[in-house]
Amino acid sequence: MLPTILDLASLRSAYATGLSPLDLVEEIIARCSASDDPAIFITMTPEEELRAAARELVARAPEPNSLPLWGIPFAVKDNIDVAGLPTTAACPAFAYQPQADATTVARLRAAGAIVIGKTNLDQFATGLNGTRSPHGAPRSVFDRNYVSGGSSSGSAVAVAAGLASFSLGTDTAGSGRVPAAFNNLVGIKPTPGLVPNVGVVPACRSVDVVTVFAATVGDGIAIRRIMEGYDARDPFSRQATPASLPSRRPRIGVLDGAEREFYGNRDVEALYDAAIERARSLGAVIVPFDYAPFRQAAELLYNGPWVAERLAAVKEFLATNGGDFHPTVRAIIEGAKAYDAVDAFEGRYKLEALRQKTRAEWAKVDFLMLPTSPTTYSVDEMQADPIAKNSHFGRYTNFANLLDCAAIAIPAGFDADGHLPAGVMLVGPAFTDDALAPFADALHRAAEAGMGKDRNIALPEASRVLPTADDFVPIVVVGAHLTDMPLNHELTRPGGYRLRTGRTDGSYRLFALNGPIPPKPGLVRDPGFAGDGVEIEVWALPPAAFARFVQNIPAPLGVGKITLDDASCITGFLCEAHAVTGGREITEFGGWRNYVRSTSPVA
Known part of the structure; x- marks a missing residue:
């Protein structure tokens, strides 16, 4: 259903x-x-x-x-x-x-x-x-x-x-x-x-x-x-x-004073105010700003020479088929005939002057939140x-x-x-x-x-859309750091978040390493291997946390570039080839999670 x-x-x-x-x-x-x-x-x-x-x-x-x-x-x-x-x-x-x-x-x-x-x-x-x-x-x-x-x-x-x-x-x-x-x-x-x-x-x-x-x-x-x-x-x-x-922590510009206009609709105004409070609860800094230059720019679209662009789009059809237009649409488009090339340039000058005024408001905020x-x-x-x-x-x-x-x-x-x-x-x-x-x-x-x-x-x-800001560094994990696995807290505690799940391309093999506690796998690239890929997750860490995390990775594990099945290439966990000698290959399970499930005692 x-x-x-x-x-x-x-x-x-x-x-x-x-x-x-x-x-x-x-x-x-x-x-x-x-x-x-x-x-x-x-x-x-x-x-x-x-x-x-x-x-x-x-x-x-x-x-x-x-x-x-x-x-x-x-x-x-x-x-x-x-x-x-x-x-x-x-x-x-x-x-x-x-x-x-x-x-x-x-x-x-x-x-x-x-x-x-x-x-x-x-x-x-x-x-x-x-x-x-x-x-x-x-x-x-x-x-x-x-x-x-x-x-x-x-x-x-x-x-x-x-x-x-x-x-x-x-x-x-x-x-x-x-x-x-x-x-x-x-x-x-x-x-x-x-x-x-x-x-x-x-x-x-x-x-x-x-x-x-x-x-x-x-x-x-x-x-x-x-x-x-x-x-x-x-x-x-x-x-x-x-x-x-x-x-x-985003600075969000919100309406203030005389620029708050809801044409008597108190319900919409109340919902806008509630949205501001939700934004605040999500960590935003609320910044009142002056909407006036934005409003004045908005007025140019229908009350300035830009309406002439609407005429430019249909002028030949209007000349022969004026009666086929909706009356209101025709009145708006024919209103463009009142503007000439001088008006167009003067409108452009006014828009650019208003754009300069908006720069002062943008300097206060990261983005605006408007009804x-x-x-x-x-x-x-x-x-x-x-x-x-x-x-x-x-x-x-x-x-x-x-x-x-x-x-x-x-x-x-x-x-x-x-x-x-x-x-x-x-x-x-x-x-x-x-x-x-x-x-x-x-x-x-x-x-x-x-x-x-x-x-x-x-x-x-x-x-769900997760942040992808430049101040986060992606890393591919394949084993004990996966979601709900024993070491996942090493990613979440410093503010990491999961970007997506996926698979490696077919040239990777996965092995269960001997000895580590908690148990860990080793991912090894074998250029001659043609498999179905290994399950991975891509996480993002703040740069300082990423550096500490990589510094603390124990041998024989390390980091290198991992190619995924969508051809992207991302830094992630790899294992030195010598360390998997004698270890059990578990590539057939498709990933560490499936292997762990297969070894868990059945209740």
């Missing part, structure tokens, strides 16, 4: 215990047929094509979970190309048949993921509320009277309703984050240029970003890493170098005042791409009645995408808000 929310850990576990991709496809088909929200998708992948995709995957990679996203179902916002399905941008007259997948979609499919359909959006990705589509308004999974957020509305609802494991959105003004808040999801907004936009219908080409909606931070980061990477066909693609955060949206509205309220109320949603999101930031939106809990969710987002300087993730994950877990519409489910341990 599959859970409501199809997070990666749950699906991988199900696949490992007998579920097939074809079984999952049948479940997705059944769930979509039973959905009570007809506005989530614009185009579904035909059922027979879904089944064929599942069969093709198994033929290509028969072993369960043998690809990073083996059999994982995902949905794609309908301004991103999927070969075989039309791209419409929620405007039927604009529709075209792409000949190839967008770069992001191609990379995800190569990793084993299966596209289930194209999702609804605010037309031409213009809006943050989800009501600007001729295909209807996808609704919040918690109350059909309320908006789902936009423009990536259908993408968020598909994941929150359990119809997909993850989905792709786009984010120019906050469209990959606001829908996450309204549907109790994680929204991953990469630094502009980190993920290519090839095959994406542009909104504002210079600041558009492809985003991920997922159940957990760990899922979202794993998916983003598969999508990212330079693509020369995208003029805004960048060769990225990950940035670290300067403090082990994802300060409030929410019903569909009726939004449609009665579509411009003003939509702008409320973007108060804290609109600056992020203009100022070259990374952001992760996470759930922050539910209002006092347990009715509607709200969220917060962590925002950091360019390319802090990975650096933000451990604290975002910890904060999500501390909120105990569940995932999507399942608000009571615990987040899986397998998706």
